[in-house]
Amino acid sequence: MKLREVIVVEGKDDTVAIKRAVDADTIETNGSAVNQATIEKIKRVQKTRGVIIFTDPDFPGEKIRKTIEQQVSGCKHAFLPKEAAIAKGGKGLGVEHAHPDAIREALKDAHMMQETITEEITQEDLITAGLIGGTGAKERREWLGKLLKIGYTNGKQLHKRLMMFQISKQEFAEALEVIRKEKTNE
Structure with a gap:
């Protein structure tokens, strides 16, 4: 499975896990304090290829997702269920621990957050x-x-x-x- 979009992940281990699952390029944020140089890279690639934000299902992962979302519009979002991201032995949570099938499924289901929001569910x-x-x-x-x-x-x-x-x-x-x-x- 070859992806046109570039996948934004948290670190090198996530990139390794992504490459085991799909043929795709990644940008690593290297932690939850996403710097401006990384944001500029994401903005540039969003214009030419598109971006899928794929962070860990935890608080720092959500923080990264929100930081990017506020500064780069039009990104898709992929979500991994917590149980698919737990390390063997239960010590650790993240994309790097997920099985390639779980990663492919999450990326297949990536979707874009809407700019104009209508309330259907109250x-x-x-x-x-x-x-x-x-x-x-x-x-x-x-x-x-x-x-x-x-x-x-x-x-x-x-x-x-x-x-x-x-x-x-x-x-x-x-x-x-x-x-x-x-x-x-x-």
Whole structure:
């Protein structure tokens, strides 16, 4: 699988993991304090080839994603579920620990955040669905993020993420139905 877009990752180990999974070029941020020279590289390549931001599913990874997103418009975002990014033995979390199949799947599902945002799903919908507050809300958000391929968010950020990716009421309802069915099968 050869990718035209350049993948933005956190470090050298992530680049190695990406190259095991796909034929693609990468830009490494070398940590969460993304410097201006790196931002300029990302801006330049975004204009000519496109960019996929693919950071670790943790706080520093989200910080990098937000920093780039604020300064470089039009990037696609790929998300890896936490369980796919856990190192063998449970010591470590990141893209570098993911199986090549999980990386390919995340990159295949990369999508762009929308510039103009319309609200299809309200905060009230999230509360009604048990995604904010209450027992099991975190687990339901994790599951929803996986099903919709938008990554995990806390309760405050879920509404924003759903709007940025323009998740429709129908997609949302279908994902909730899958969660509900799985819950009854436990």
